[in-house]
Amino acid sequence: MKKDIEEPGVKPIEPEVRMLAAMAYGEASTQNDADEIYALASVLKRQRDARGYSSMKAFVRGESSFSFVVSDGNKRYQHFQHSTDTQILADSAMKAAIDAAENALADGPDRSNGAWFWDGADIRKNYLKHPKVKNGIRFAHPSHNIYSIKESSKLVIKHKTTKKKINGEVKLQKEEVYRYDHIFVSTAAYGGTIFWKQDATYLKHTKAKEYK
Template sequence: MKATEKDIEKNQGMSDAIKAARNALSGGIDYSNGAYFWDGADIKSNYKNHTKVKSGIHITDPAHNVYGISDSGKTKILYKTVKKKVDGHVKTVQEEVGRYSWVYESTAGVGGTIFWRYGRDWVTVTRAKEYR
């Protein structure tokens, strides 16, 4: 994110990413398969502390796993508090909203990059936007 135009030009990976994004946006092949996010080698070197790993990742195809990392998902259940009338009394109860096991799922692995999108279950349960 802090890279300058010169930094991007000097770095083959970053310049390739820019070319691929421009290609996809101009109607060409989308090598990321619809991803909105990506990671490089830092996902392996900083696995335990990586933000996406802590949120939960799922490799959807072994070909995407360019760093040999493992899934980090755990089933999470979201609840909402509601008031219900039971036997003439109002009680506060917890109702399940939904479940998800990871926030990010892989869409492609190209060179040294793993591409991600938000997991469908997470988007549905949290009512999130796919691109934020």
């Protein structure tokens, strides 16, 4: 990572801001949509907090599988991290990433609308094998379906077996406890990214953690 030596008067970008901004910029599409970058920064920061990390660096070290841009050679992430502060602030998209990171770290307006996850073009390319598709997806609004993919379902029904005395005879009865047919619901879509949260019914009945 280069140090900004071109303009000593420029206020240095704080490491936490730079890291979060670089990740959001790296995860975003090449459309450089500011809403997309802002939303990604908010999701990343929310995940960091929910998983109990005090910094993005610790989050990446402890949850390397959540966002691969730091370790997989992502060109946008690498470009951001190898740019000087002056270069970052002079580029509209990278500057937007800095603003997005500062907004997320300050718990500012969340353009992801409460999302915990996101997907890019891979959800269309690998539709049939995509984990979210296999578990069921719903679009809260048609505008979120930026890749024109079909909603999917996976019906899960939970039963319980109880003993009941009927006409003096004890019999086993199978009763439905709950059911759901999808897990993921879209919350927003910008640029090349769809944002998701887990369905309220699924969370209520399964007691699953919303950030996992």
